Amino acid sequence: MNDMTPIAKVQTTLKDWETDQEVRWCPGCGDYAILKAVQRTLPEIGADPSNTVFVSGIGCSSRFPYYIESYGFHTIHGRAPAVATGIKLANPELDVWLVTGDGDGMSIGGNHTMHLLRRNLNCQIMLFNNEIYGLTKGQYSPTSREGTSSPSTPMGSVDHPASPCAFALGSGARFIARGFDVSKELPGVLKAAHAHKGAAFIEIFQNCIVYNKDRFEDFAAPKGAEQSQLWLKDGEPMLFGSEKSGGIKGIALDVAALTLKVVDVAVGADGTPDWQAAGVIVHNVRNKAVAHMLVEMPFGPFPMALGVIFDDPRPTYEDAVLGQDSRAREGKAADLGKLLAKGQTWTVGAPVSDPA
Amino acid sequence: MATVLAEPNSPARPGDAAAPEAVVVRFAGDSGDGMQLTGGQFTLSTALAGNDLATFPDFPAEIRAPQGTLFGVSAFQINFGSTTIETAGDAPDVLVAMNPAALKTNVQALKPGGLIIADAGEFTKRNLEKAKYEVNPLEDGSLAKWDLLAFDISALTLESVKPFGLGNKEALRCKNMWTLGLALWMFDRDRAPLVEWLKDKFRKNPVLAEANIAALNAGHAYGETAELAGPLKKLHLDPVPTPEGLYRTVTGAEAVSLGLVAGAQLAELPMFFGGYPITPASAILHNLAKLKEFGVTTFQAEDEIAAICSAIGASYAGQLGVTSSSGPGIALKGEAMGLAIMTELPLVIVNSQRGGPSTGLPTKTEQSDLYQAVYGRNGDAPLPVIAARSPADAFECAIEACRIAVQYMTPVMLLTDGYIANAAEPWKVPDAAAFKPFPAQFLAANNNPAGGKVLPYKRDARGVRPWIKPGTPGLMHRIGGIEKAPDTGDLDYSPATHQLQTDARKAKVDGVAQGIPAQEVILGEAGSKLVVVGWGSTYGPIIQAVRRARAKGLDVSHVHVRHIWPLPANLGDLLKSYDRILVPEMNTGQFKTVLRDQFLVDARPLTKTSGQPFTIAEIEAAIEEALA
Numbered sequence: 002m003n004d005m006t007p008i009a010k011v012q013t014t015l016k017d018w019e020t021d022q023e024v025r026w027c028p029g030c031g032d033y034a035i036l037k038a039v040q041r042t043l044p045e046i047g048a049d050p051s052n053t054v055f056v057s058g059i060g061c062s063s064r065f066p067y068y069i070e071s072y073g074f075h076t077i078h079g080r081a082p083a084v085a086t087g088i089k090l091a092n093p094e095l096d097v098w099l100v101t102g103d104g105d106g107m108s109i110g111g112n113h114t115m116h117l118l119r120r121n122l123n124c125q126i127m128l129f130n131n132e133i134y135g136l137t138k139g140q141y142s143p144t145s146r147e148g149t150s151s152p153s154t155p156m157g158s159v160d161h162p163a164s165p166c167a168f169a170l171g172s173g174a175r176f177i178a179r180g181f182d183v184s185k186e187l188p189g190v191l192k193a194a195h196a197h198k199g200a201a202f203i204e205i206f207q208n209c210i211v212y213n214k215d216r217f218e219d220f221a222a223p224k225g226a227e228q229s230q231l232w233l234k235d236g237e238p239m240l241f242g243s244e245k246s247g248g249i250k251g252i253a254l255d256v257a258a259l260t261l262k263v264v265d266v267a268v269g270a271d272g273t274p275d276w277q278a279a280g281v282i283v284h285n286v287r288n289k290a291v292a293h294m295l296v297e298m299p300f301g302p303f304p305m306a307l308g309v310i311f312d313d314p315r316p317t318y319e320d321a322v323l324g325q326d327s328r329a330r331e332g333k334a335a336d337l338g339k340l341l342a343k344g345q346t347w348t349v350g351a352p353v354s355d356p357a
Numbered sequence: 358m359a360t361v362l363a364e365p366n367s368p369a370r371p372g373d374a375a376a377p378e379a380v381v382v383r384f385a386g387d388s389g390d391g392m393q394l395t396g397g398q399f400t401l402s403t404a405l406a407g408n409d410l411a412t413f414p415d416f417p418a419e420i421r422a423p424q425g426t427l428f429g430v431s432a433f434q435i436n437f438g439s440t441t442i443e444t445a446g447d448a449p450d451v452l453v454a455m456n457p458a459a460l461k462t463n464v465q466a467l468k469p470g471g472l473i474i475a476d477a478g479e480f481t482k483r484n485l486e487k488a489k490y491e492v493n494p495l496e497d498g499s500l501a502k503w504d505l506l507a508f509d510i511s512a513l514t515l516e517s518v519k520p521f522g523l524g525n526k527e528a529l530r531c532k533n534m535w536t537l538g539l540a541l542w543m544f545d546r547d548r549a550p551l552v553e554w555l556k557d558k559f560r561k562n563p564v565l566a567e568a569n570i571a572a573l574n575a576g577h578a579y580g581e582t583a584e585l586a587g588p589l590k591k592l593h594l595d596p597v598p599t600p601e602g603l604y605r606t607v608t609g610a611e612a613v614s615l616g617l618v619a620g621a622q623l624a625e626l627p628m629f630f631g632g633y634p635i636t637p638a639s640a641i642l643h644n645l646a647k648l649k650e651f652g653v654t655t656f657q658a659e660d661e662i663a664a665i666c667s668a669i670g671a672s673y674a675g676q677l678g679v680t681s682s683s684g685p686g687i688a689l690k691g692e693a694m695g696l697a698i699m700t701e702l703p704l705v706i707v708n709s710q711r712g713g714p715s716t717g718l719p720t721k722t723e724q725s726d727l728y729q730a731v732y733g734r735n736g737d738a739p740l741p742v743i744a745a746r747s748p749a750d751a752f753e754c755a756i757e758a759c760r761i762a763v764q765y766m767t768p769v770m771l772l773t774d775g776y777i778a779n780a781a782e783p784w785k786v787p788d789a790a791a792f793k794p795f796p797a798q799f800l801a802a803n804n805n806p807a808g809g810k811v812l813p814y815k816r817d818a819r820g821v822r823p824w825i826k827p828g829t830p831g832l833m834h835r836i837g838g839i840e841k842a843p844d845t846g847d848l849d850y851s852p853a854t855h856q857l858q859t860d861a862r863k864a865k866v867d868g869v870a871q872g873i874p875a876q877e878v879i880l881g882e883a884g885s886k887l888v889v890v891g892w893g894s895t896y897g898p899i900i901q902a903v904r905r906a907r908a909k910g911l912d913v914s915h916v917h918v919r920h921i922w923p924l925p926a927n928l929g930d931l932l933k934s935y936d937r938i939l940v941p942e943m944n945t946g947q948f949k950t951v952l953r954d955q956f957l958v959d960a961r962p963l964t965k966t967s968g969q970p971f972t973i974a975e976i977e978a979a980i981e982e983a984l985a
Contacts, residue, residue: 020835021810022847051830056670067835067848072827074673075837076666077696083663087670087678088827090654091629095674095827113666116659322654329649337622337789340651341615342603345550346786347405350601 010047015040017050020070031182031207032061035129036068038187039098043069045188046195053096056085058105061136062129062207065100079110082117082126086318089122093319096195097124103144104134107163111143118172120318121199125191128165128202129182131209132216139212151212166296169202170289170311177292177311181206181221186232186308193309199317220305231304233295235286235312238276240266241304249274251281252295252303261294263303286312379438380594381446382540385463386455388422388431391533396433397781398537398554402546403437404606404783407596410437411897413445413970414779418636418719425479425487430462439595443747444897445780447972451543453536455479455510457488464500472504474539476532478511506583510535517575521568531572538576545593548577600785607784609748609777610640613681613707616755617641618651619789620705621677623756624763625796627652629671630679631664633686636719637775638709641681661689665706669693672702673836675799675826677759681707683775684726685716691734694768696838698738698862701814701822703762703797705755710774712968721968722776724893725944730770731922731951737859739866741765742922744772746896749784751777754919760795761869766821772921774943776894776970800825800832810834814846820865867923876925880904881914887983888935890960892918892948895941895971902976906984913980921948929956939963939983941976 018040026032043053053071057063059078066073072095076084081099089097099117106114106128117126133151134140140153144165148157166177176197180187182205194201206217220229227246231239239252249266251274269275285291292311298304384399386392393414403410413434422429436446448468454460456479464473480493494500495507514535518528534555541548552570559566580591607615621628630653632642646655654676658664661682668678682690687708697704710726712718726733730742741761745751751773758771800823805812813834814822825832834846840858842849880903881888891899896917903915916931918924932938932952938960940949946962953960963979965971 022835050833052828054827066837071833073833073835073837074670074700075835075839076669077692077838080662080666080693083658083666084670084673086656086658086663087629087631087667087672088674089670090656090667091627091671091674091676092826092828112659113663116663322656326649326654333650335622335651337619337651340618340648341789342605342786344605345401345405346603346605347407348601348603349407349596349599 011049013044013048013050015044018043018070020068022067024068025064026061027211029210030061031131031209032065032129034182035127035187035205035207036065039069039127039191042188042191042195046192048096052094053098054088055098055100056081056088057100058102058110059136060102060105060134061209062100062102063105079105079108080113081105082110082113082122085124086117086120086122089124089319090322093123093323099124099126101126101128103128103130103132103142103165107165107168108143111168115168115172118169118174118200118202121173121175121315123199123317123319125194125201126203127191128204129207130165130204131207131213132162133209133213135209135212164296165204166202166310167293169204170293170296174202175199175311175313175315176201176309177296178203178309179206179305179307180204181217181307182208183221184307190308193312197312197314199314220300229300229304231306233284233306233308233310235284235309238281238283240274240276240281244268251276251279253280254282261298261303286310289313377438378440378594379436379442379446380451380544380592381434381436381449382451382453383432383434383449383463383466384453384536384540385430385432385459386453386533387424387459388417388419388429389424390431390455391530392431392433392455395533395537396435398551399540400435400606400781401554402541402550403435403544404604405550406544406546406594408437408439408594409442409597409599409783410435410781411442411445412436412781413776415969416720425456425458425484427458427462427488430459432459432463437594439597441597443901444970444973447974453540455532455536457484457490457494460494461488461490464503467503469502470504472506473500474536475505475507476510477507478509480507513575513579514572517572518568521564521571523564523568527565528568531569534569534572535576538573538578539580540576541573542577542580543590543592545591548573599783603786604783605786606781607748607752608640608779608781609745609751609773610637610709610779611644612748612751612784613745613755613771613773613778614641614644614648616752617645617679617705617759618648618653619752619792620756620759621652623792623794624677624759625794626675626677626763627654628679629668629676630655630681631658631667631671632656632681633658633661633664635661635683635686637711637778638681638683638686638707640778641707641709661686662693665690665693665704666696668704669697669700669702672697672704673700673827675824677703677705677763677797679705679707681709683709683711683719684713684729687726687729688733694740695734695736695738697768698734698740699838700836701766701862702768703766703824704768705758705762706768706770707755708770708772709778710772712966718968720775722774722894722970723943723966723968724772724774724895725947725966726772727892727921727942727944727947727951730772737863739863739922740767741769741866741869741920742772743769743919744893744921745777746891746893746917746919748777748780748782750896752784752787756792757919761872763797764795764821764872765819765865765869766824767866767869772893774894797824799823799829801829803831810845812844812846814841815844816861816865819868820861870920870923870926873920873925876916876918876928876931878931879915879917881907883914883931883934885914885935886912887937887939887980888914888916888932889976889980890916890918890932890938890940890948890952892921892942895943898971898973898976899941901973902980905973905977906980911980911984913984918948921951924955929958932956932958932960937961937983939979941965941971941979943971
């Protein structure tokens, strides 16, 4: 997704992005659906397998690169953002995707995630959030809800969960999106992330079939989805629900309290919802203040905000660093002999009082 | 330091009729007094006068420790002369003490009969209390075994800069230049380069430049007049006979930076340097940040782990990844070093060692990270280790580290220490064209003889896998820290595979020994009664001690090891040719253990962990004891 020099689009099919490796996730794991969504997206964006690098840390999600027929680097726990930074600074032409999880990206690697976002390295970060440690057999994670019973918290966890999207926004990310494993909208979200120049952060809710089964059913299940999912589209009113599912609703701003609120939307005489009358706000992907409110909306009283929440590009880190490098190199030759002889020197063999 | 000063009771000090071959001067003052600057400029003028020299900057960990305190003392020692100089000298001949605390913490090191120059103006009641002196040592006769020259440098400085209308604080800041002026007079040095330097340093504030120059001249003039009476004498040391050529001074940190740049050029690679600030390693990051035109990209990472991981990422993408730190940071990088070993990517890791464990002694020197370098990772994780013996030697060692990393697809650790990093020595500017290039090779086409997919872990005769840049058409593959099958690199942790790959990684690193020079004897020969085996910055005191011992007729040789891992192929046989083996090192005996382990030899330790380098006398005494 580097548009410094537009990369020629390459024609591929989903099959071209499959490796000969046996996929080792548990049967029914949400990762399978995400893998397929990515393999479906890559041909659509014209990605070139030779120019694409998937970088991951450690955890179930981080096995991802082995299953994508591109360049791949399965690094160490939490450090994928740092490795990706080196890759991108060494070769900014590479299209870099990061695959991480709630443990890898928010706990052991939280620091690196923060700095990659703050610097705005041009890459896509897919954080698979299953609210549990899967590969180490089911301990609670930094995104686990309070009271999560796990081998390390037999009486339930007591710490408050982190919100990956709020964390990313707070770190200075310029693109925030949300999706979930089996959602048909996921490829669209991935495409938008890829189109964004800069660090694009995508939280993907992912069902861990073994240790945290159906954790996201309350909003991810097809049944009731209309009332529980708010799919955000730039320039369109924040509407959800339907007449059949219990009414059309929208998100409005409670100006007095400076918070969001859910409002009922009446259907007008022409059969379209009269959202303006209800005060429903129009999604503007460049509005960071509303983005903050959207990612903090408590699920239950509010639907789950999904899709592209914030998208407001800024200059990328590698452009800035390499721009500085090339400015520093302008008009200068890399003359090693001259460099070695720099500073105050003297010549032995010439008069001592006459330093060279 | 020079052999002429071997007798501890016949100090060579300015004032002796005959000029000695070498003199040791220590400047000591408050950390805000500009002693490192004074020392640095004195070093430069010494080099310009053609003397050989070695320096030892010794400063506190605090940036501005409370004024006048014992722990706030900053010192700079220089040993210079008309003979070859290899250490900063055991004991100073001259101590310049800018306050009571500086006197108290340094005077015991001074040779009996040595000269103390003290700023009497700073020996106030309050400063004496801070230095825990009950009576003024300048007045109570307690300094009788030394020559004492105490006068009010502060007042003399204030007087000299009076015409420039500086505030009291600013005026007193010129004290170091006054002192430097006196030192320049004592050792018959040209003031002109200093004047030029001051003009350039303060080019934005010509008044300050003029004031400092006035202070410098006043100090010099004081020497002229004070010569008439008292212990102060002018002393001229002839230039040391050295090979013809162009010279400059270089610190270890500079030499490492230059060597890395040269190494990357010889490998025909851009360099990526990932670093995180830490004493005493930060200077390398600072130096390289200014060398972008040499294809260097520097990255100040969020932490030590990100620093090494970004370097690994850059190496993966086809650049020469380099990271640098000191012990605590190297500890944090341990897991990532394992990743570089497992993925078999080139990487240079520079460790400027300091006193440990934990935060330890941030600004003091030690060699106690040798175990960490050789053994300090999880799993069987071998990597080559090289140790520089001096600031100038660090240049060649950095090139050697780059060469091994690129030719063997392996991380390499380069060890220096706080002493080497900060110390300066004259350096004959090397001919950049004299080094043999070692261009990096990248795989450009499928290496699978049977067709099919590329084989990223197909090893050559030396056990080295190909370097494949992402972005190369058609060579897509996956690598990672998990165990992998031979050739394909496919994820595979079956018992046979792990056995095979562990053996292959070890054999590859062991094989580095085939491509390094045989171990030489620095001084002496094979088969003598005693060999002193050193590594790293103990080189200076060891060679001087061995030289002195040999001059006394003792049968002792000096072997100094650059390649710590793998060790040179002939080292075992060489060591077995000696009756006794003595290993001096600034730790509790780490290299001694490695030598015992590798060669089953009776290596005996001589250890020191005070944060200070060995003195020649300490090693000389150990040699005599070992041969008694």
